[in-house]
Amino acid sequence: MSLTTTPPPGPGMSATANDLRRGSLPHHFPALLLAATAAVVAGVLLAFSSFGFVLWGLLTAVAYTVIVVTASARVEGGRKARDRLVTSLVYGCFLLAMLPLVSVLWTVLGNGLARFDPYFLSVSMNGVLPSMDAGGAYHAIVGTLAITGMATLISVPIGVMTAVYLVEYAEGRMKRTIMFFVDVMTGIPSIVAGLFVVALWIILFGPGATNGAAGAISLAVLMIPVVVRSSEEMLRLVPQDLREASYALGVPKWRTITKVVLPTSAAGLTTGIMLAIARVIGETAPLILTAGSSAVSINWNLFDGQMMSLPVFIYSQVRMGGAVNYERAWAAALTLILVVMLLFFLARMIGRLFAPKAR
């Protein structure tokens, strides 16, 4: 920020006048320079036999930035040089953010494939000792499906109806209050949602009661605000003309909403719901507290006993700490990421394919 104060207005004028007479770097200079720097840095690193992609990228970026800014400062003047510096920084920020994304996906893929096979996906950990070279994540997949499914069943009606209320009915203070608290609810830490259900379950069933339903409710608390926000946006996209046409035919408001508004926005609603599922399917902390972290057998019953889920499976395997446990954790992480990505892409596809033709 100290840079920004350096050019005072007076000399700035003369600098502008200067700029017009100054030359400028050739159009292809940055691209060529980048290629040249990358090649030279790669050569130097190979000569010292310490080649690594991260190091290579980092050194190339630094060298390129230094050279291009210096060259620009000499040829084009200070203002253009500063502009080029910021351009380099902005590109660098984006590439820096891609680093963890690629790294996470790469390590999960690399470590997870070792154990990711039909056997892993089709057997549970029932009767398998933690250090045995056997067992799989079937019980965790079952638990994830059951818990997330129930959470969806709870939160979709509440979420969509609230969105309908906000868009079609509510006004004034009540509307602002609900919208504000939905926003606030989006920020509830997941572990607090878990503790909420723990507290509720202690009151209802006494201490120590853990089952899948508790997990589903804690996930629903996290999911409802996401569903409300996305559904609300989609309902607002429905043209007012459609509603008025329906009213003009004497159709009651509730039939208009169920027969005109909701079907029109169905694709958008589905997209939003799938993104919400993708968000909560990876939640771990509330499930450790509510659905337990030590189940090993297949349990389809949400109301009876502990239930394993994929994220908790990853966590509990890491806590055991052996080599086999880590392999299982990586394979489960791969499974989980594949499920989340699948939901993500399906959501985008639905949103794109079935979007209403007339906006």
Place this chain on the structure above:
Amino acid sequence: MTTTDAPKAAPPPTGKRRMGDVVFAGTARGSGILILLILAGVAAFLIVQAWPSLAANTANFLTSQEWEANVRESPAFGVGALAFGTVLAAAIALLLATPVAIGIALFIVYYAPRRLASLLGYLVDLLAAIPSVVYGLWGIGFLAPQLVPVYEGMTRYLGWIPLFAGPASTSARTILTAGVVLAVMILPIITAMSRDVFHQVPQGHREAALAMGATRWEMIRLAVLPFGKSGIVGGAMLGMGRALGETMAVAMILSPSLAVSWNLLQSGNQTIAGHIALQYPEATGYGVSALIAAGLVLFAITLVVNMGARYVVARGNKES
């Protein structure tokens, strides 16, 4: 109830109210009110269940650094050390993530080729799709081993700064590693908020700057950043709210301990959320109640931060 009844009377669209309309409107309204009740219920149930341990606590809950809660009588526990660790981790994450997120948002809105922009934005959103437990696994299984030599270098050359004093942890499972992972996790949140507000910068402002001969950076400095200030601040606060409450990445990376340490390269600190996840399975006696009390503190902190963020964003929207 009196305040909620008032607006309902205002819009009677037709002369006679149909049965279906009344039922449907009532259901929709009920869902909205249910959400308020759930939020109130979260606070109420946490307070009710935290009360027994808070009443029996023999230490100062807010400042004490010990955690002797797994006993049948006279527990002594406090969130002093935990709150410190929570804020420290979130602050590290915020410091690392905010500048990068602004850069990414600028890149996507103003620098990236038009056709690629939405695809690149989608890639950044993917960062938000990766579950936190996978980030934790990545942090402990990949990132931490990579950071060990980095931390050793930092103690050697920057050791004179108390934050980086040696000896560095040999496993790199420290608050700084947790902060780096949290920074990655909140990056997409801050980016999304900043992007939204950068898109709203009036084209006239930008073109006026360019027409005066401003370079792209000068245009951003003069037109975009002043306009987008509230969005950036609000996004950063939302990101901070997320970082404060993030559990799994922290619980997996940090080893269970309770200390107040400014040293970023040694293990010792722990956060509220991480502590709850690690301690809950072993909690007995007053343990669960005490953990719920800690969760209540976390809830209060995140609530304040999030409400502040919404306020800042809403005020920014009104000004523009």
